[in-house]
Amino acid sequence: MTRLVIIGGSDAGISAAIRARELAPEKDVVVLAADRFPNYSICGLPFYLSGEVSDWKTLAHRKTRELERLGIGLRLDHKATRIDPATKSVTATTAGGRLRTFRYDRLIVATGAVPARPSIQGLSLPGVFFLRSMVDGFVLHHDLTTREPQSAVIMGSGYIGMEMADALTRRGLSVTVVARSSVLKTLDSSLGRLVRDELTRNKVKVVEGSPVTAIEKGRRGRLSVRMFAGDPIRADLILVATGSQPESALAARAGVTTGIQGAIRVSRTMGTNLPDAYAAGDCVETWHRLLGKNVYLPLGTTAHKQGRVAGENAAGGEAKFSGSLGTQVVKVFDLVAARTGLLDWEASEAGFSPRTAELESWDHKVYYPGATPLRVRLTADRTTRVLLGAQILGHYSAEVSKRADVIATAISSQMTVDDLVKLDLSYTPPTGAPWDPIQTCAQEWLDSAD
């Protein structure tokens, strides 16, 4: 019997394991999970910490028992410490400190990512937290419920920063977000400003354009955040949410080639440079459909898809990862912000000749109760009119994310702005308009053509 060893029990690792077992039920599939929480939805941690999810166990995509029933050999608390490509084996340390070695025929590295650590002093002080794994979540939850901090500073204003500003506010903390430049830089500034307004409307203080220079111990167990400019901010708790970086050191030590931001270099079959070794998820470079090259763009959706491809190929298949458009969405208080494809400046940098139209409209016919404002930004190439990207922002009830998905689908098939206008989309007054706002924005793009 041949054996597939998978290092990592999160989205990419488990997707790979499930797919391999589906296609090759005769294969021995072993998953080495560094903790006791394989296949958990770590994207759900902010909602556990906010109190919206009361039982953390519900964050499991699947229960351990279900995975075992699929014939997946889970080895929990097995921290992989060495890959030996010569003997085709992986060594792991168990919770008890024992070393165990697993021979493999095929290997999948799905070690994920770790929080980026800004180069400032004070990151190890008590009261300073990171959030990436289930264990990180438990540690923070324990602090919130036992020490009962009253105030928090969140360093970073990306997706996790935004969700945690929401979550800690819901918990009753007084929250300040410190953004290196401006809030939610993954959106253009006209939409980023609306997210910032949503934060301030919910009593979150926002400090933009002043990077943190140090975290220091303050009086009475409090912490103090020094910034490049302005008075230090005192808080009981600091969450560092300044991005993530690939956990690729283990693979690199075994001779696996790494590239962008240290991520593992993979082909579109998710193969690495080592024979019979694949990699997937937040530890790898990701093929970008529009850019036609690899980037570092760690997202849960991508991890699932890459894991599935790696699992299929490790089981003898010939799958190919179709690539990412960087489609992503975040809920911040009552707002939802989504994007897909490229921002205008990103498209310029990639050699396109982009133009962007922006529309303010309503999510559905304004005469029907509950209509809320919807903002759409649509980017396309001036010359070819091919769609390049979109950003949509609106109320939680405004079907923001699926509207972004319509455009992601259109981009995937290289549709032009004209094609988008002509799509036969659904309409009833409670959910839309005869021309959906994304189509009206496309018309505005065309009307403003040079």
Next chain:
Amino acid sequence: MTRLVIIGGSDAGISAAIRARELAPEKDVVVLAADRFPNYSICGLPFYLSGEVSDWKTLAHRKTRELERLGIGLRLDHKATRIDPATKSVTATTAGGRLRTFRYDRLIVATGAVPARPSIQGLSLPGVFFLRSMVDGFVLHHDLTTREPQSAVIMGSGYIGMEMADALTRRGLSVTVVARSSVLKTLDSSLGRLVRDELTRNKVKVVEGSPVTAIEKGRRGRLSVRMFAGDPIRADLILVATGSQPESALAARAGVTTGIQGAIRVSRTMGTNLPDAYAAGDCVETWHRLLGKNVYLPLGTTAHKQGRVAGENAAGGEAKFSGSLGTQVVKVFDLVAARTGLLDWEASEAGFSPRTAELESWDHKVYYPGATPLRVRLTADRTTRVLLGAQILGHYSAEVSKRADVIATAISSQMTVDDLVKLDLSYTPPTGAPWDPIQTCAQEWLDSAD
């Protein structure tokens, strides 16, 4: 100066007028509107009648003044009675009974549709209503607010029937829906049943499979509905909502060729057989993208698009109608049901070899508050795996309509089921799952492949 005359002031007519003025500001554009309510959202009438929309004036897509500011010559209360292609003129009767004649260089017929009248007795009795135009809405509203009927029978269980069952229930009437066969036949029966359950959960009585044979006068001003089987149902009010038929008689008398169900035959440029005469909206045949032929499929979204094409071409352009996929959505109490493309049996009839997968899932991660069940049915060709259609049903909060739009977009670019699985769609726990339910349904379709 050349003149474009448009007969009809609803969606198709006004879209045509606006587009023609945009492209040819030198053109004299005259719209003959049969009533005083051009450019109203007649799709909004059920919500006015339910009381959810308190002021009917808000149903206007645009105010008359706005249309006039665009340079459109509105002639209200001008009922066109004759088209003379020989002299290129249209004769209309004004509200005062005067005859007026308008010469044209180009003509657009956008006369819409009228309610289908089933061949039974009693349709003209007081208390029996149809619903199609703003005036129909006012007449029914007047009856509801002055006579204050307590009970209603709705004949027909299509979109208008469903919306009006909801609307009259909200108003406090006791409502019975009589369906010729079963509820909402535009969906497969497994989903139609869920709509029926939503009606009965809201105290609407549903009688299926027993066509109405007559409407008769009952005692004390009540009406009595006789059916093929079962006891007659007594009610204070009867709404006949058994579909619509094209209003094409005026055009036909002038020599315009008609076809399916009497609808005006048009090319994809919206031209008719008469020189310089176009037609658009609910009075015409509609090109179906998947079937590759004309059908009769009157929808507001299509009327807007066809009107735009007709207006562009009447102004000297060369636009082509891209066709319909029959994408449509309806809200019934708390449920939303959407479809796009073909049902399984429709696809079979059209020569495809369809297979359909059905999935019951959640609209978003079940651990996040507010998750509701979502049903997805996906139809694709067994041989080519090309997507043919989808039906989605879920709670009003479940982003049902835009999920159908994602599939409409995928169908428009001839995507396969495999392509749908690979799409990079958005995910955050409050709005979806790492694989959106439409992708999970696509996976199930593939897993059940023969």
